Amino acid sequence: MTQIKDNNIKNDFPIFKQAKVKKRPLVYLDSAATSQKPHSVINAVSDWYERFNANIHRGVYELSETATKKYELSRQVIANFINSPSSRQVVFTRGTTEGINLVAEAWARKNLRAGDAILLTTMEHHANLVPWQELAQRKRLKLKFLEFDNQGELILANLAKQLMGVKLVSLVYVSNVLGTINPVKKIINICHQKKIPVLIDAAQAAPHLPIDVKKLDCDWLVFSGHKMLGPTGIGVLYGKRERFEEMDVYQTGGDMIRNVTLTKSTYATYPQKFEAGTQALAEVVGLAEAVIYLQAIGMERVSSHDQKLVTYAYQQMKKIKAVEIYGPQTIKRSGSIAFNVQGIHAHDLATFLADRGICIRAGHHCAQPLHEKLGIPASARVSFYIYNDKRDVDLFISALQAIIKEWESIKARNT
Amino acid sequence: MDLYQQKIMDHYLHPRHQGKIGKPTKKFTGENISCGDKVDFEVVLDSRGKIKQVGWQGSGCTISQAAASILADEMIGKTIKQVQSISSDKFLQDLEVELSPARQKCALLPLYTVKEEELG
Ligand SMILES: Cc1ncc(COP(=O)(O)O)c(C=O)c1O
Numbered sequence: 001m002t003q004i005k006d007n008n009i010k011n012d013f014p015i016f017k018q019a020k021v022k023k024r025p026l027v028y029l030d031s032a033a034t035s036q037k038p039h040s041v042i043n044a045v046s047d048w049y050e051r052f053n054a055n056i057h058r059g060v061y062e063l064s065e066t067a068t069k070k071y072e073l074s075r076q077v078i079a080n081f082i083n084s085p086s087s088r089q090v091v092f093t094r095g096t097t098e099g100i101n102l103v104a105e106a107w108a109r110k111n112l113r114a115g116d117a118i119l120l121t122t123m124e125h126h127a128n129l130v131p132w133q134e135l136a137q138r139k140r141l142k143l144k145f146l147e148f149d150n151q152g153e154l155i156l157a158n159l160a161k162q163l164m165g166v167k168l169v170s171l172v173y174v175s176n177v178l179g180t181i182n183p184v185k186k187i188i189n190i191c192h193q194k195k196i197p198v199l200i201d202a203a204q205a206a207p208h209l210p211i212d213v214k215k216l217d218c219d220w221l222v223f224s225g226h227k228m229l230g231p232t233g234i235g236v237l238y239g240k241r242e243r244f245e246e247m248d249v250y251q252t253g254g255d256m257i258r259n260v261t262l263t264k265s266t267y268a269t270y271p272q273k274f275e276a277g278t279q280a281l282a283e284v285v286g287l288a289e290a291v292i293y294l295q296a297i298g299m300e301r302v303s304s305h306d307q308k309l310v311t312y313a314y315q316q317m318k319k320i321k322a323v324e325i326y327g328p329q330t331i332k333r334s335g336s337i338a339f340n341v342q343g344i345h346a347h348d349l350a351t352f353l354a355d356r357g358i359c360i361r362a363g364h365h366c367a368q369p370l371h372e373k374l375g376i377p378a379s380a381r382v383s384f385y386i387y388n389d390k391r392d393v394d395l396f397i398s399a400l401q402a403i404i405k406e407w408e409s410i411k412a413r414n415t
Numbered sequence: 416m417d418l419y420q421q422k423i424m425d426h427y428l429h430p431r432h433q434g435k436i437g438k439p440t441k442k443f444t445g446e447n448i449s450c451g452d453k454v455d456f457e458v459v460l461d462s463r464g465k466i467k468q469v470g471w472q473g474s475g476c477t478i479s480q481a482a483a484s485i486l487a488d489e490m491i492g493k494t495i496k497q498v499q500s501i502s503s504d505k506f507l508q509d510l511e512v513e514l515s516p517a518r519q520k521c522a523l524l525p526l527y528t529v530k531e532e533e534l535g
Pocket residue numbers: 032033094095096097098125127128172174175176201203204224366
């Protein structure tokens with residue numbers, strides 16, 4: 001039996017002291033949707049407005065200079081976090097969704113030709129599917145898909161063959177439904193042998209796993225701040241220099257220019273080139289604070305805590321006969337468990353759990369094609385993070401058992 | 416612990432008017448895209464335009480399916496116009512269950528299907 005050390009991490013998150021659900025403490029098992037925020041992040045954001053707020057890059061007065069410094073320092077913090085060779089390769093976005101749209105607009109639209117193919121997988125979040133559909137339609141590109149097996153793992157046997165005609169691969173690092181940790185390093189290697197660039201959707205990976213873009217050798221990597229203790233509305237696009245140099249502008253306007261005349265403009269180089277307009281300054285600083293918080297714990301420890309909780313929950317859920325779990329064994333899984341209870345629709349289950357103060361998510365989790373492949377309209381999902389502990393899992397499991405029992409007895413009484 | 420109130424469970428476990436009917440006068444189909452719940456209604460009208468027979472089919476959560484059964488009960492003897500003029504508030508009351516805003520969408524799927532309106 002795995003040991004899950006008790007810790008005081010929950011105390012760092014004010015919401016667990018404030019929020020009560022029907023007079024019960026909050027059992028939050030929906031971190032894959034968005035994470036809670038520690039004191040330090042909340043303080044960094046309010047501190048920004050109370051002590052540092054000024055627009056960056058143009059001011060000559062001290063407040064603006066300090067603001068610019070803090071902003072660029074935050075970029076460096078993020079660069080270190082993912083082991084980016086330089087902070088210039090870190091672009092701030094609104095989140096994973098915008099990061100993918102940026103690459104689609106600024107790189108793929110410019111560099112792909114009619115008939116070229118983009119390879120995705122059938123387990124993508126809509127954020128890594130719809131932008132490519134839209135681009136494919138406009139540019140007459142083909143979309144191809146890597147399938148997954150009944151363990152929820154990508155089938156790579158024919159990858160080399162499937163790469164015929166492919167000019168870009170974009171895939172999810174950790175599935176937000178199945179929890180599968182995909183072998184992205186191996187896939188990137190194979191793609192690079194054929195000189196195909198690879199974009200990694202790390203929305204669910206960055207919160208849970210140590211990320212090293214140099215080791216991965218990915219061409220782009222995107223993630224969202226709000227899933228890793230940071231504020232909403234801020235995310236990151238990492239890119240290789242060569243790729244950034246091949247890219248067109250994305251949005252245009254202030255801050256991303258070098259020189260502007262009435263008829264023509266020249267543009268700044270990256271990262272500013274991709275950061276048009278006033279950025280989400282307080283959120284950038286908040287995200288850097290979130291990274292500092294995670295680094296203080298250590299991503300190895302974050303990941304092993306996660307692994308232990310998922311394993312414990314998985315084992316407990318497996319003991320309940322009516323529960324069907326999707327996705328791989330726990331060793332190849334991170335963060336979340338999607339499941340259904342026989343005879344109880346996922347939405348009903350989520351409602352019954354909500355009545356007991358337990359927050360889970362039910363639906364297609366922005367992955368409709370994935371659910372179609374599994375042959376189910378919806379699933380329930382529990383997901384964990386550093387502030388969750390064994391007690392959260394125990395409360396969830398006992399609520400689940402009680403609900404199933406109650407449901408069975410209502411059915412028995414009514415027949 | 417309560418799951419859902421008796422009326423919902425009763426209609427869910429013993430659905431009324433479920434199934435296809437012969438020679439329907441009119442059909443309605445509805446789906447809640449965000450969660451995959453589906454319902455179809457078929458009705459037969461009498462000479463005065465009143466619903467004399469209704470049959471529904473569907474799949475989804477307890478709330479949407481029980482609501483279809485409850486609505487089917489209410490449809491008998493009314494004109495289609497009369498059914499379409501049932502307000503959301505009135506119908507939610509008829510279900511005798513307290514629902515969060517997200518789950519009210521499940522509950523209103525059958526009514527909106529007959530209203531031939533998008534669930535907002
Ligand atoms: C795997 C994956 N990709 C992309 C996204 C989209 O992230 P955001 O909504 O923060 O842009 C999510 C968030 O749910 C996700 O889980």
